[in-house]
Amino acid sequence: MAIEIKAPTFPESIADGTVATWHKQPGDVVKRDELLVDIETDKVVLEVVAPADGVLVKVLKNEGDTVLSAELIALVEAGAVGSTSVAAPLVAAQAAAPSTSAELLAAPAARKLAEENGIDMSLIATTGKDGRVTKEDVVAAIAAKKAAPVAVAKPVAATVAVVQTAAGERVEKRVPMTRVRATVAKRLVEAQSNMAMLTTFNEVDMTEVMALRSKYKDLFEKSHNGVRLGFMSFFVKATTEALKRFPAVNASIDGTDIVYHGYADVGVAVSSDRGLVVPVLRNAELMSLAEIEGGIATFGKKARDGKLSMDDMTGGTFTITNGGTFGSMMSTPIVNPPQAAILGMHNILQRPMAINGQVVIRPMMYLALSYDHRLIDGKEAVTFLVTIKNLLEDPARLLLDI
Known part of the structure; x- marks a missing residue:
């Protein structure tokens, strides 16, 4: 039985919220009262927990999306934790997918991060469950991409030059302002x-x-x-x-x-x-x-x-x-x-x-x-x-x- 996961009911003074972080991804087994997602409002961060044991089968609102009060954000298939009757259909569907569909098995945050940094999802070494690309996998790929030029610079003089250039870099980082x-x-x-x-x-x-x-x-x-x-x-x-x-x-x-x-x-x-x-x-x-x-x-x-x-x-x-x-x-x-x-x-x-x-x-x-x-x-x-x-x-x- 699919259970609807909804955003909290906001007070009248708060019109909407933003999905901050998903702590579970589709296909993950969840336990009752386990944290699923953080929703950030103008005043506080609200936690949404699993109402019952089961499997998170679908996420309707990704990280960064705006949600309204009591809006549907995900579906959980109820069932005992570890029960194959619940998890098997989803696992089988993922196994039947082509091996080139890594992007389809990526966490929303990982997909967004890869797109922003020009990373090819099909080339990332995955560590997530069932071959899922996690955000940490993308971060590692970005670090490897940046480190590649340094690795080929064997002469000492060239290495010094690279260090000097890195020290003089005018680095900027753009992040969204929290609500x-x-x-x-x-x-x-x-x-x-x-x-x-x-x-x-x-x-x-x-x-x-x-x-x-x-x-x-x-x-x-x-x-x-x-x-x-x-x-x-x-x-x-x-x-x-x-x-x-x-x-x-x-x-x-x-x-x-x-x-x-x-x-x-x-x-x-x-x-x-x-x-x-x-x-x-x-x-x-x-x-x-x-x-x-x-x-x-x-x-x-x-x-x-x-x-x-x-x-x-x-x-x-x-x-x-x-x-x-x-x-x-x-x-x-x-x-x-x-x-x-x-x-x-x-x-x-x-x-x-x-x-x-x-x-x-x-x-x-x-x-x-x-x-x-x-x-x-x-x-x-x-x-x-x-x-x-x-x-x-x-x-x-x-x-x-x-």
């Missing part, structure tokens, strides 16, 4: 075009936070099942407290209306291989430091593994981005619409500061708040940032609510 990166680029440009965006700066003395973290980090980790105490939880906690005092910073514009949110869903910007993603801590104003740190650690792992879900990414009333992780000293972050503001953290540097008439060395961090001036006045933005500064320089204020 995630393309969407981020589009939204950032729209934000700058449609908002009256300004940025205000301040600096925070991290002495007290660093001392608190250094004193309690081991006990904190032991008390909270391995959750480590970082700086981000302090900033999230201080931000949610400031958002309570300045609700306009936590608001958004919807047409001609201002929407004030009675909760703080804080997005934490995370860099991944596919582009910038912003998973959201729901009701962050109700979370403890341990819950915040645990949530951020989970999001970081999901981002690295490409496992972030739609629910992880949607919503958000305010965003925090930490360029200091990469060594940034100062930046002007771009607001993530429809939000009204974004807080930028930077690296901590030991700098001379004048305190009580004396010059002392303190660990200082620059803070940046970019905001939509249509909704937030300059005084409100500056006071909001000063509130965060005061809460971080005297963490006891977070406990005493002052």
Whole structure:
């Protein structure tokens, strides 16, 4: 019995997706819940798994093709794994094909790569099942083709010349932009075009936070099942407290209306291989430091593994981005619409500061708040940032609510 494999049902905000990678090819035996294909959307990469044991008999959408919500993409012939009743007809059909039809037994990605590099499919040494040409076979053929001229250059002088030429080559590589990166680029440009965006700066003395973290980090980790105490939880906690005092910073514009949110869903910007993603801590104003740190650690792992879900990414009333992780000293972050503001953290540097008439060395961090001036006045933005500064320089204020 043939089982239809369909693309996931996308939310209303996502029109379509792109087939990123097929992990199985026609004729491959699949097991229930085994990964078949990755589908990339504007926000996340979705995985489609096999609904039952069987054989993948037909792929209807190749890598790079656009798919709609719940669109048919493949067929799986249901049956026990290893059962000859399912696999035999397909294997027999492939064996009956002429030996010159290697192209017909090539993976879609392999065929595309061979065409782009002018590789004759019939001359490729195959390693795939039933003589199938895999992407790795094509890559090996391309490498062999490029290495061929070097192999015939026997004299030492000629070899040196080849090396010098290779070192001076102006190599270019063209790859398609991922949907995630393309969407981020589009939204950032729209934000700058449609908002009256300004940025205000301040600096925070991290002495007290660093001392608190250094004193309690081991006990904190032991008390909270391995959750480590970082700086981000302090900033999230201080931000949610400031958002309570300045609700306009936590608001958004919807047409001609201002929407004030009675909760703080804080997005934490995370860099991944596919582009910038912003998973959201729901009701962050109700979370403890341990819950915040645990949530951020989970999001970081999901981002690295490409496992972030739609629910992880949607919503958000305010965003925090930490360029200091990469060594940034100062930046002007771009607001993530429809939000009204974004807080930028930077690296901590030991700098001379004048305190009580004396010059002392303190660990200082620059803070940046970019905001939509249509909704937030300059005084409100500056006071909001000063509130965060005061809460971080005297963490006891977070406990005493002052």
